[in-house]
Amino acid sequence: MNGADMLCDVLLVNGVDVCFANPGTSEMHFVAALDRKPAMRCVLGLSEGVVTGAADGYARMADKPAATLLHLGPGLANGLANLHNARRARTPVLNVVGDHASYHLQYDAPLTSDIEGLARPMSQWVGRAAGAHDVRRCTEEGFAASIARRGVSTMILPADAAWGEVSPETLSPVAIPAPPALEPGALEASVAALRSGRRAVILLAGRALSEKPIETAGRIAAAVGAAVFSTTSARSARGAGRALVRPVPYKIELAIEALKDFEVAICIGASRPVSFFAYPGKPSTTLPPSCEVIQLAGHEHDLGAALEALADGLGIGPDAAFARNAFRQNDIQVPTGTLTPDTLSLAIARHLPENAIVIDEALTSIGQYNALAPGLNPHDHLPITGGSIGIGIPLATGAAIGAPDRKVVAMQADGSGMYTLQGLWTQAREELDVVTIVFANSAYRILQGEMTGVGVNSYGVNARKMLDLDQPKLDWCSLARGLGVESGRATTIEEFLRLYTGALRRKGPFLIEAVID
Amino acid sequence: MNGADMLCDVLLVNGVDVCFANPGTSEMHFVAALDRKPAMRCVLGLSEGVVTGAADGYARMADKPAATLLHLGPGLANGLANLHNARRARTPVLNVVGDHASYHLQYDAPLTSDIEGLARPMSQWVGRAAGAHDVRRCTEEGFAASIARRGVSTMILPADAAWGEVSPETLSPVAIPAPPALEPGALEASVAALRSGRRAVILLAGRALSEKPIETAGRIAAAVGAAVFSTTSARSARGAGRALVRPVPYKIELAIEALKDFEVAICIGASRPVSFFAYPGKPSTTLPPSCEVIQLAGHEHDLGAALEALADGLGIGPDAAFARNAFRQNDIQVPTGTLTPDTLSLAIARHLPENAIVIDEALTSIGQYNALAPGLNPHDHLPITGGSIGIGIPLATGAAIGAPDRKVVAMQADGSGMYTLQGLWTQAREELDVVTIVFANSAYRILQGEMTGVGVNSYGVNARKMLDLDQPKLDWCSLARGLGVESGRATTIEEFLRLYTGALRRKGPFLIEAVID
CATH class of the missing domain: 3.40.50.1220 (TPP-binding domain)
Known part of the structure; x- marks a missing residue:
């Protein structure tokens, strides 16, 4: 066996059995090793923002880390923005980043870069396998750190550490240190x-x-x-x-x-x-x-x-009373006609299924959702945590893999959705049960609000060029079709409700482009 | 005037009059300042990989740097992979990265990160404006470094340096040091x-x-x-x-x-x-x-x-003979029938217009292009330089802005194209004269070859999951439509030639999905 086989075995014995991946040449021995381990579920993302965002969503629901497989410095770099969100979410993630064979680094080949330098700002732990013999130690340490420190671990796997031979060993799960005691006083x-x-x-x-x-x-x-x-x-x-x-x-x-x-x-x-x-x-x-x-x-x-x-x-026993939120979902009056953030959020809330996973990257279009949430069917709410936009579609993708029996309802702003729309393809490939609602207002609406905040109320050419998304308008239904996801467009509440309730009744990914003002 | 105005003025006086941008809240004062400067052309990218890759393509053709506008650490992070390519291309780029107001950093707000740490691996120069009074120095230094060191300069602009007041100054272009003498001997x-x-x-x-x-x-x-x-x-x-x-x-x-x-x-x-x-x-x-x-x-x-x-x-005068490449484009025999990398490259070459800009991220599908290139109409060849895939569409976008009178012919592999497909929208928005040919083989074909190289010839589930892109197939025509770009699909040489020659005759962006095996 080689170092890459050892890495897979250490992951699996520690319960890490999902690997979100976008591999390259330097990771081919790892890919070959993963191919020998059918117990590992490999999920391809067509860009690394999808890979790392999905790993975040997976761990939020599965309550254990996924591995990622990233291609050298640039592959890691593409995933950093969503690792920033994972870092702020305190999500355990174990990145495996390939690198050139150690002896090749001195030649500064085109893909060479400072991987540790790129990893550190978004990682709680960074390590490098010093050779095939060191892969077990490095993997175990990175895995344990991701849980104990609740954060992102980034392990660098040089190609020669992956392809070098190692002897089989008897593996067992690593011990995770217990949480510390509270501060005295x-x-x-x-x-x-x-x-x-x-x-x-x-x-x-x-x-x-x-x-x-x-x-x-x-x-x-x-x-x-x-x-x-x-x-x-x-x-x-x-x-x-x-x-x-x-x-x-x-x-x-x-x-x-x-x-x-x-x-x-x-x-x-x-x-x-x-x-x-x-x-x-x-x-x-x-x-x-x-x-x-x-x-x-x-x-x-x-x-x-x-x-x-x-x-x-405080002497408060386990049977002491607390105020439970009353169920008010059936009381929600959904208007007819125009789609706005408010009316759209009422419609989404009115039909929210039981035990849903709600992905929230709706930003300015969130409408009444937060006010309504306490009265809805019990659900989990997974928002953007670090302010790094482009987490929504990947987060939904990973959450659906982490909790496969639950419906994912993703509220997605259009500007942020465009960052990582590639994740829709992974939803199609993996047949994930995600309803994505794109709040299509054709603008970086949040920034339009901020411009008002800095005293600019009427825009010239350059402000319009940077804040409006309406020339040309994005056609989300075509984009979804291009990525293999069924879709429909709604311009009224009636159209939206027909598409939404239809999507909730079926399994698999569906995208609704909700055109709002 | 404020620091952001000063920044714009320093850019303009130094001939930097294009800004590829994806702004956020912390850059709103800079956006407002740009809006007061109609001499600056602001070009929005829907993800930062588009922004930085376009800045690379622009500078390769215009032979001067563009500015970029990026939103804090995560915005920069999204652009790092194409900055890696720019670094390897020795392209001058001047990144302007917003940051929180300096006094706000101590609170570790959600979007706070180590921007310098993220910038350094891909930048020749990294600086931070210490306040509005320091914006001129910082901008001039970063601009000069991007040219003198032929590389990426990253300037960090805290929000309070942007909004702080400064006095107007008489500006003039900064002096760029002359290139050094050759090493003695x-x-x-x-x-x-x-x-x-x-x-x-x-x-x-x-x-x-x-x-x-x-x-x-x-x-x-x-x-x-x-x-x-x-x-x-x-x-x-x-x-x-x-x-x-x-x-x-x-x-x-x-x-x-x-x-x-x-x-x-x-x-x-x-x-x-x-x-x-x-x-x-x-x-x-x-x-x-x-x-x-x-x-x-x-x-x-x-x-x-x-x-x-x-x-x-060597005593060789300016009139000494050299072998000029003979014109052989008209001798190219284009077969009929099936599209393969070889036949497709023959068809592209046979009709390559004069003075074209050829973007090359075709990777394994390049076919005969390199062998044919010496006999074609004179053209400029702009390839992926750092091996960080996802440069092609942004590079074409920036090159078309840098050389607006020239036709851009972009040879684009499908897997790498998916990284930054958002750039097609910028081509539509700016009405750029780009013909994108997607070599749609529905696979990471380069990696399939590498798997053979590591001794794996028949794949299990996991290798297929990570190397094939055919479940579901990407529909590039729908993707282009979703992004506002006209398109057509070709499955034979005849269909391809009809679309290709048609696209060359018209102005504006067009995408051809060339389905190859």
Whole structure:
């Protein structure tokens, strides 16, 4: 066996059995090794943004890392933007990046580049196999780091490490270190703060947003009269029957307004909320400056246990009441006629199937969704986490592979969708159960809003050239057809509902181009 | 005026009047400033691989840098793969990458990342404006470096440097340092080597491949009995009436065979030729180990002047004879029937218009083009330089803007074309005169060949999943339609010729999906 075989074996024994891939010549021995391992599911992406974004979506749902297979520095580079999102989502990902044979690097062949340098900004862990003999150590270390540090591991596999011979070894899963204990005093300070009578907010992020932790937070909130907010996270359990968690709004004015009354914040997974961007004369953080911030637990901790400990410390038992979101989906009145972000979000919400995975890269077109979400069928919400657009289609692709029995409903803005539309082809190839709704407003609408913010209300040629997408108009149905995905175009609510409910009834990928203003 | 206005003014006074852009919120003040400068042509790319690849193609033809406008670390990251190609092409590019306001970085907002770290592997120069007052210095330095070092400059523009006020200044073009003198002794050694009677090869790359330098090389070669070869370069003058330069073949066996007899190599712009990839048991370099290599001039030198000096040193006058390529285009016999790489290349060559710009990302489907090129109408050949696939469509886009009166004929493999197909939309938006021929073989054919090279001849499920593109088949005509570009599909030579000659007669973008086996 060779180093590439060893790599596959270490992945498989550790439960990594999906590899999102876009290989090249320097990875051919790895491809050949993967071909000898039918237990590994290889999924091709036609650009590396699809590969890394799908790995993020997979891990958000499967709760374990996928491997990626990327071709040297440029292949990694193409995947970095979605690795940025994965990094912000604290998603475990194990990248395998091929490189030239070690002795070939000195010749600076055309594809040579500083792979470590490219990897570091978006990776928690970067390693290089020093030879075939080192592949096991490197793979195990990278895998363990992706879980223990909840982040992106990037392993560089030189071609001669892949093709070099190694002896078979008895492999077993690597031990993952237990999460660290909470910082001394943090629990006591949190308990005291919540007992103090000050207006308190519990800020949740990351794994604190799964079903059970939000119930615990809900019990605490009900008992002490605190609010529960969330900052953008990989995956949030939402919907009827669950505890209410309010997202901190994206817009800085709304965020400041939502948080303005709090005197103390208990952060669990979350950090002090910051403005997405800075604006002249506006603050960078959105809690009142006088608000005390207590960091009870960070992403490295067991956030569910931290919430349980907080409840225990407050004497709140597991049977204490919390406010469950009421089911209101059937009450939603869907208007007829024109498609707008508001009417479209009402229509999507009204028919959201049970246990759906909702992908959210709708950006300015999100409409009423966040307001409606608590009353909908229980679902998981997977948003863009790092602000690096082009995650939506890949995220849906990976999530559908990570949770194959669940319907994926992807709300996709058109400008960001264009970054990684290639992922639709992977949805077709793998017959994934994804309904993609493209919010086609033919503009970078979010930037049009920002232009107003910097005082520009009427555009000249150059601003129009950079912010409008309507010359020519994108034809998403043709694009979907070109990528093997069935599609339909809706210009009214009636057309949309017909396409949407039809797509929900069938299996497999479907794209709806919803033309909004 | 603010820092963003200053940036625009410095660009314009230095002749940088095209900006390939994909902006975001942190660049809104720069967008607003660009909107106040109608002398700047802003060209939107729907993904950053289009932006940077177009900047490369533009500079290859316009012989001056374009600016790019990229959105923080992830926006830059998406453009890095084609910046890798630009780096290998020694193309001057001036990236402007927005960043958060400097005081906002400490809060690690979601889009924060190590932009310098991302930029360095693909940039010759990296700088950051320390404030609005520093924008002029930073822009001038980055611009000058892109030309003097022939490479990629990346300038980081924090939002507060863009929006901060500055006083108007009288601007003038920055001085670019003259190219350095040749290394002492290099000219004498080259002259002596070419007079020695040893079998010699003159290896050209970079700007040594424009029309006049290759004539000088041809005169030297004719006088001393040397061969002239080229390694992959940004732009090569090819065709009838010009001097013959033979490309070193991509395949290592063919490269070794082509170079096996040489005893001395004079490198002008080129370096010792290396194998694109390493293979077990095969050498990394392709000249015979005993061949002496003399580096007369590197990319930093004036390569035309170096060739003239070499000719002078050998006593070869400007009127000395050289072998001009004979015009053979009309002799090409185009078969009928099936489309294959060979027959398709014959058909493309037979009708290549005068003064065309030929974009070459055909990879394994190149067929007979390189063999036919010397006998065709004079043209410029712009290939993929760094092996980072996905350059073809952006390169064609930028080249058409850089040389608006010339027809662009783009030979595009399908797998690599999928990386940056978004560039077709920019061709439609800017009404660029580009005929794109997609060599649709529905496979990563180059990798199928490499699999054979590593001893795998029959594939299992995983190899097929990673190397075949035929489930589902890509429909390039639908993709082009979706992006606003007219198109047609050809499955026979007759169909292809009808579409191709029709496309050559009209203006504007057209895509031909040539279905080959």
